[in-house]
Each structure stands twice: as C-alpha cells, then as structure tokens.
Amino acid sequence: MIAIILAGGRSERFGEPKAFAEIDSQMFYQRIINVLDRTNMFNKIVISTNEKIVDQFNYDPIVIDQSIHKDKGPLAGIYSTMCAFPNEELYFVISVDTPLITQKAISHLYQFMVEHLIDDQLDIAGFKEGQYPIPTIAFYSPRTKEVIKQALTSNDYSLKNVYSNMRSDWLDVDEINSPEYWYKNINYQQDLDSIKQKLEK
Template structure:
C-alpha cells in the first residue's frame, strides 16, 4: 500500500508553496511524512508535485505529473503515481495542506475501507464534513484508474467527477476522537494563523 502526498498546487491563495509552510517549526510535508510513517501501513510514501517544486523537497520519492496532465490539479497527481504502480493494491491520498492529519484518523479510515471493501466492493473511502466528501483525504483502489483517466480526458478535473462514478463511502471527521482541527485545510495565511492559535489553546 502506498501513500500519495499531493503537493503540486500553485498555492495562489496562500501566496507561496504550502508544502514548505511550517507548523510547530516543521514543514507541512515533513510532518505528514512523519505521521504516515508512524502508521506502519505503507511500503512507500510518494510526493506528487510539479517540475518547478520537485527540486525543493528534501525527500527521495518524488513523482512529477506527465506533460499532458500538467496543471490538472489533484486528479493528475493521483493518476501519475497510480499509473507508475499498477500492481499496488491500495493508495492513500492526502493533500499537503492538511498538515494536522493524525495516525489515528488514517488507521480508522483504513479499517473503514477494509470493512466495506469486499462486501460493498468499495473503490474510494474518505472523510466527509457536514456531508461533504473530502476526496483529498481518502483511500483509492487502483480500480479507479480508468475513471480518473476518463475524467482527465473530459476536461472536468474535479475529483467529484471520479468519486461520483465509482463506489465510494465516507467517514465523518467527527468520528475521530482527536482535536477539532486535525482535518483542517490550510488555504490562506489566515488559516495558518488560526491553526497556530487553536494548537496553543488546545
């Protein structure tokens, strides 16, 4: 099983690449790698990014989007890694701007996926908040690859264009007994300031 850290976005709203932003003096991507390693679930952790950012990562396992799928968002990042590892059984996808993800959350979602995998023939299991799926924090079966390929060709690069067409199920973020910010997405500098504040006051 492999983990894919999606870190190829332009981070325009944030103002600089989010992968290298810091929380508690640790870069987002390094913190996520540490958490993923701590679960002991993955035989490989791969950072999916673009050719501009790739040299800036202090990490050996980097995947760069194919030229034809450049600038097609998270979907292209997932596709690039999946296509290189067609014999893998399962992929965990996590966006680099969710730096407070926990081992507990990943393990619980993995259990959820396994419980539903055979009985429901599940292709994607992820988290949801207030009924809204979070497809950039989810397990993907390699059986989703043809659907991702079709979506990339269609010009609609929304991950909803994938999860709405395969068997998917979602675990509510509040079912994880953890801080109320573990799943928070950092899109703006203000989000990071709020996160620092929440951590200090928790």
C-alpha cells in the same frame, strides 16, 4: 499499499508553496510524512508535485505530473503516481495542506475501507464533513485508475467526477475523537495563524 501526498498545487491563495510552510518548525510535507511513517501501514510514501518546485523537496521518491496532464489538479497527481507505482493494492491520498492529519484518523479510515472493500466492492473511502466528501483524505482502489484517466481526458478534472461515478463511502470526521482542526485545509496565511494559536493553547 502506498501513500500519495498531493503537493503540486499552485497555492495562489496562500502566497507561497504550502508544502514548505511550517508548524512547530516542521514543513507541512515533512510533518505528514512523519505521521504516515508512524502508522507502519505503507511500504512507500510518495510526494506528487510539479516540475516548478520539485527541487525544493528534500525527499525521495517524488513523482512529477505527467506532462500531458499538467495543470489538471489533484487528479493528475493521483493518476501520475498510480502509473509510476501500478501494482499497489490501495492508494492513500492526502493533500499537503492538511498537515494536522493524525495516525488515528488514517487507521480508522483504513479499517472502514477494509470493512466495506469486499462486501460493498468499495472503490473509494474517505472522510466527509456533514454531507460534503473530502476526497483529498481518502483511500483509492486501483480500479479508480481508468475512471481518473477518463476524467483527465474530459473537460471535468474534478475529484467529484471520479467519486460520483464509482462505489464510494465516507466516514464522518466527527467519528475521530481529535481536535476539530485535524482535517482542515490551510488555504490562507490567516488559516495557518489561527491553527498555530489553537496549538499554543
């Protein structure tokens, strides 16, 4: 089982690559790697990114989006990594702009996935906020690979195009007894400022 850190976005709203923004003197991607590593769940943690910023990471392994799927969003990163590591039982996907993800959340979601994997033949298990799925904090089975490939060759590169066509289930974020910001995306500089203020309290 491997973890995929999606770090290939343009970060236009943030103004700079989010992967290298910092909280408590740790870059986002480093912080997430440390959390994933402490779970002792993954035999490999992979960064998925683009060719423009790949040299800025002090880490290995890194997978660059396949050129044929360049600029096609998170699906390109997931698919390219699945192709690079094709023999995994499960893939955990986490967006790099969710740097406050916790071990507890990952472990709970894994248990949820395993409980539903056999009986429900679940393909994707992720979190949801209210009725809104969060497919960038989710486990994906290898069966999703072909559906992702189909989406990438269509005009709809959305994650919804994948999870709505597969067996998926979602664990409510409120099931995790952690500060509410653990699953929040940091999209703007003011989001980061707000998070830092909360952490200081």
